Amino acid sequence: MSTPDALPPRWPVPPATPTHDPALFARAMRDMRLTWRARGILAELAVGYAPGQEPMIRELVSLTRDERLAAEGREAFRKAVGELRSLGYLSPDATTASGVGERLVVDLAPAAEARLIPQRHGLDLFADGS
Secondary structure (H helix, E strand, C coil): CCCHHHCCCCCCCCCCCCCCCHHHHHHHHCCCCCCHHHHHHHHHHHHCCCCCCCCCHHHHHCCCHHHHCCCCCHHHHHHHHHHHHHHCCEEECHHHCCCCCCCEEECCHHHHHCCCCCCCCCCCCCCCCC
């Protein structure tokens, strides 16, 4: 009997992590202009796929509830992608710029202008950082 884990993935796991500037990636993951949801999508699109193997947004949005398990719903996903596009983290691939079912390209350059949480002086933090 076949289980979902036994099936090959729709999008292959990249053999190596795509090369992004680690400092820009870290800034993007801490950019307070983005919701946690948008940061998660950015992280997946930035490092989760081999170059040229990235899914089209319509492919991700069309996943059924059974396929996406605990992942966000379609509207939440669309909203987060909109955040990323509005700040310039995602832009349409030149070959699919029709606006329908486009493949989006990750650009971490907006992280240079990321709004980071400033360090607060004089506050004692718990050992776990909270």
